[in-house]
Amino acid sequence: MNYTSIKDIDSLSDWVFDAIKIKKNPLKNKKLGKNKTLGLLFFNPSLRTRLSTQKAAQNLGMNIMVMNFTNEGWTLEFEEGAIMNSGASEHIKEAAKVVSQYCDIIAIRAFAELKNKDVDNSEMVLNGFLKYASVPIVNMESATGHPLQSLADAITMQEYKTKHKPKVVLSWAPHPKALPQAVVNSFIEMMQLQEANFVITHPKGYELNPEIVKNSNVEYNQDKAFENADFIYAKNWSNYNDYGEITNSDPNWTITAKKMQLTNKAKFMHCLPVRRNVIVSDEVLDSENSIVIEQANNRTYAAQLVLQKILENEK
Numbered sequence: 011m012n013y014t015s016i017k018d019i020d021s022l023s024d025w026v027f028d029a030i031k032i033k034k035n036p037l038k039n040k041k042l043g044k045n046k047t048l049g050l051l052f053f054n055p056s057l058r059t060r061l062s063t064q065k066a067a068q069n070l071g072m073n074i075m076v077m078n079f080t081n082e083g084w085t086l087e088f089e090e091g092a093i094m095n096s097g098a099s100e101h102i103k104e105a106a107k108v109v110s111q112y113c114d115i116i117a118i119r120a121f122a123e124l125k126n127k128d129v130d131n132s133e134m135v136l137n138g139f140l141k142y143a144s145v146p147i148v149n150m151e152s153a154t155g156h157p158l159q160s161l162a163d164a165i166t167m168q169e170y171k172t173k174h175k176p177k178v179v180l181s182w183a184p185h186p187k188a189l190p191q192a193v194v195n196s197f198i199e200m201m202q203l204q205e206a207n208f209v210i211t212h213p214k215g216y217e218l219n220p221e222i223v224k225n226s227n228v229e230y231n232q233d234k235a236f237e238n239a240d241f242i243y244a245k246n247w248s249n250y251n252d253y254g255e256i257t258n259s260d261p262n263w264t265i266t267a268k269k270m271q272l273t274n275k276a277k278f279m280h281c282l283p284v285r286r287n288v289i290v291s292d293e294v295l296d297s298e299n300s301i302v303i304e305q306a307n308n309r310t311y312a313a314q315l316v317l318q319k320i321l322e323n324e325k
């Protein structure tokens with residue numbers, strides 16, 4: 011069993027229920043991971059994913075190895091038949107097989123480079139490990155998805171929702187650096203498995219991959235989208251069509267207290283890290299309706315559920 015996409019979840023409601031059970035007694039399965047090793051491979055920086063996944067593995071009694079490929083590992087080659095006479099020192103074929111001998115589960119973070127849409131959509135790093143590793147693979151944010159984040163988001167919404175079918179708004183917000191679409195892609199896929207009035211709002215021209223958005227409701231007027239919302243999920247993404255470009259940095263899209271007043275006292279969510287007073291104003295982020303810290307806390311229980319399911323499956 012791998013966990014590389016929201017599509018790996020057979021029943022979102024069951025998974026959320028199980029994760030909330032784990033949260034109540036996180037050390038219950040402390041023996042499940044005894045003598046098992048989780049390898050965390052990072053091709054990009056992290057705070058939450060690294061520490062929460064490590065914490066989750068510790069709660070299951072696992073050993074953990076962490077490797078940062080940005081400054082510690084050999085540069086990897088992913089192309090079949092490559093003549094490796096330039097930068098890359100090691101091919102994924104050897105690297106994945108070697109790491110599989112040391113680890114019982116491999117978790118990988120490898121962001122989109124935002125230079126070439128086809129290359130990013132090919133998920134070269136994640137698929138390279140899926141192809142050549144002989145142990146289960148977990149996606150800790152790939153070029154196109156962040157399914158551990160969106161499972162934590164689902165857990166958080168379940169904890170805070172006050173009605174069966176809340177209005178959930180995913181809002182684009184400005185950002186000075188070009189960011190991938192991975193978080194929002196998985197959030198949308200997760201919301202499509204939920205009973206909710208789900209609305210995506212972004213400036214015209216910032217349309218996401220239509221194969222992911224499908225029939226989800228898109229509203230270009232942010233104020234209109236916010237009306238009576240129960241949850242506001244803010245996130246920047248760079249332009250998907252004008253791939254990887256920043257074609258809009260309109261500060262009117264920043265989430266402010268005035269905008270939140272249009273909502274039904276909505277809870278504010280963001281995956282973090284967040285740029286204060288660019289994505290969201292201090293007063294919103296510091297308000298009692300901001301649930302970003304609990305959202306980050308739930309990263310541990312999302313990861314723990316995924317690791318637990320994999321360990322149980324491998325028994």
Ligand code: CP
Pocket residue numbers: 055056057058059060151159281282283
């Ligand atoms: N939300 C999230 O993935 O945080 P990190 O990038 O810090 O891991």
